[in-house]
Amino acid sequence: MKLLNRLREGNLRDWGASFWEQSSPTKRKVIATSLIGFAALAPFMGFGLLDTPVSDYGAVLVYPVGMFILMALGLNIVVGKSGLLDLGYVAFFAIGAYTMAILGTRTSLNTWEIMPIGIALAMLAGLILGLPALRLRGDYLAIVTLGFGEIVRISALNTREIGGPNGIANVPVPPSIGPIKFSLNDQKAFFWVVLIMILLTIWMIRRLSVRRAGRAWEAIRQDEDVAELMGVHTLKYKLWSFSLGAAVGGAAGVLYASKTLFIAPEMFTLNVSILILACVVFGGMGNIWGVVLGAAILAYLPERIRFISDARLLVFGLALVITMNFRPDGLLPRKKREKAIVKSTQDGI
């Protein structure tokens, strides 16, 4: 019982944050570099131990784990940082993927050249959706975004020019970068690209969090009316939040299409949006490390327990319900601690 309480109230995130704050800049650099290095070496670790029944560990690390982390981080900007409930996030992923598939098969552009186009189109879609939808709040916004996700999928389904229900096959893999080759048999290169995209997203979120945009999002999340009365241009910053989230989703989509070689509308159902949202909520809304952890677990677990086939989703759902019961704010909730308190314990020592 005591352990359960500890589990419920303990805040690893606070511990981590205070540890980080008390570290000197050099120590921080060392920690960050070794963490990144460790992550980069991840494909070499795990071996057979972490293999899942269907695919090998190296592949799972790219999809779903890496991709889910990336998309969850993107959605976290929208849901966690600005408090906008977006149930159609898969739409941006789909737009990125279709951009890659269409341009990759019909033009001579390669993945790296298509990437910025995919991101730009996803952002544009975010703006087009956001401009009318972001005037709505809470549940209404959720419903409109949900509808948008479905519209994108159904449009793809009904457009014969882009394959309709058959989708698009033979999407090219990315060209090699120097000695690093992209192939399906050895997905390390894909993993490193995902890792770089994840790191860029984390950098972006961390940077913006302590700047004007982050404060605006935080204010909007906590009390939109007051935010506006304190001079926050709420619509503008909500649009930013939406389109940055969309950009990350679009980037993930481009890479995904370039990795699976084949895409079809059925890959972009509402389920994906819900699952990504579950990653964010499960890990800890608004907290980067919580979202990373949540997405990693929720992406890996269903793959691992594939052997129980049909009961898989049931077990998965049960695990989710139980965890949320004990940790309603997620595994690693957003900041609760106060700098002043961290400081005073420091003085006391």
Place this chain on the structure above:
Amino acid sequence: MYNVLFVYLAMAVLISIDTIRRDRIQKGKDQERYVQERTLLGQKTKRVLLELKNLTITFGGVTALNAVNLKIYQGEILALIGPNGAGKTTVFNVVTGVYRATSGEVLLNEQSLDGMKRHHITKIGIARTFQNIRLFGDMTALENVITGTDVHKRSGLLGGLFGMPRARREEKAGRVKAHEILQFIGIDEYSDRLARNLPYGVQRRLEIARALGTNPQLLLLDEPAAGFNPAEKVELANTIKKIRDAGYTVLLIEHDMSLIMGISDRVAVLDFGQKIADDLPSVVQNDKRVIEAYLGVPADAS
């Protein structure tokens, strides 16, 4: 010998008492004259900062404000008083753009605020506090105030993301200014605490600090002393005076009469959405209609 000394002493005491008394009277007179001069001067030479013209607003069948005219002069403290439900908070809500007036208009520096977005109204110089505290609870006190200062920054999201020189400069300046404001209000020691964990009194003051962060021309305070004990009220009164003396114009909703009489330059009274008085505190205090409004005697029954 002792007698002489005693008489001498008694005379000295009497004289000094008399001087002190006369001093007091003189001071009182000075004060009165000062207030009168200040106000007269204000009305004659000072600019009208905010003007409500024939402001009416109805909610369904309820007329919350009925043809209210009110001028606020630059640099004064104007108290807005009236029984509960008189429409005081509604005035704030119309001025800050929360509600649209049914008819009439609000002018800031002779410019109509009609149809202006709320954040734009804040940007051109009106900031407020809330009757029920509405801080950003998950932010630190400092972040709350910096959020206020953000309104005048010119660098946006991309500038912040890529660390452009102007964004860095503005970020730093905002932080410095927020600390200055917290010091000015006397709560800088709490700057790193989360707003929701602060004591009640500090939260009320932080609301004022956050509003000052937007560098307003006009500061609207909605019952800032609600729930305060007498000592805290005195302290707050001094703070509000300090704010005025620093050049801000203050429109203050408050129920505590001694606080109002102590610091206001003028007092306007609302009753059932109508302005029934607008004058010097000492005049309003003795106004028959005001007393009736507060005692609840219907005007036509007397």
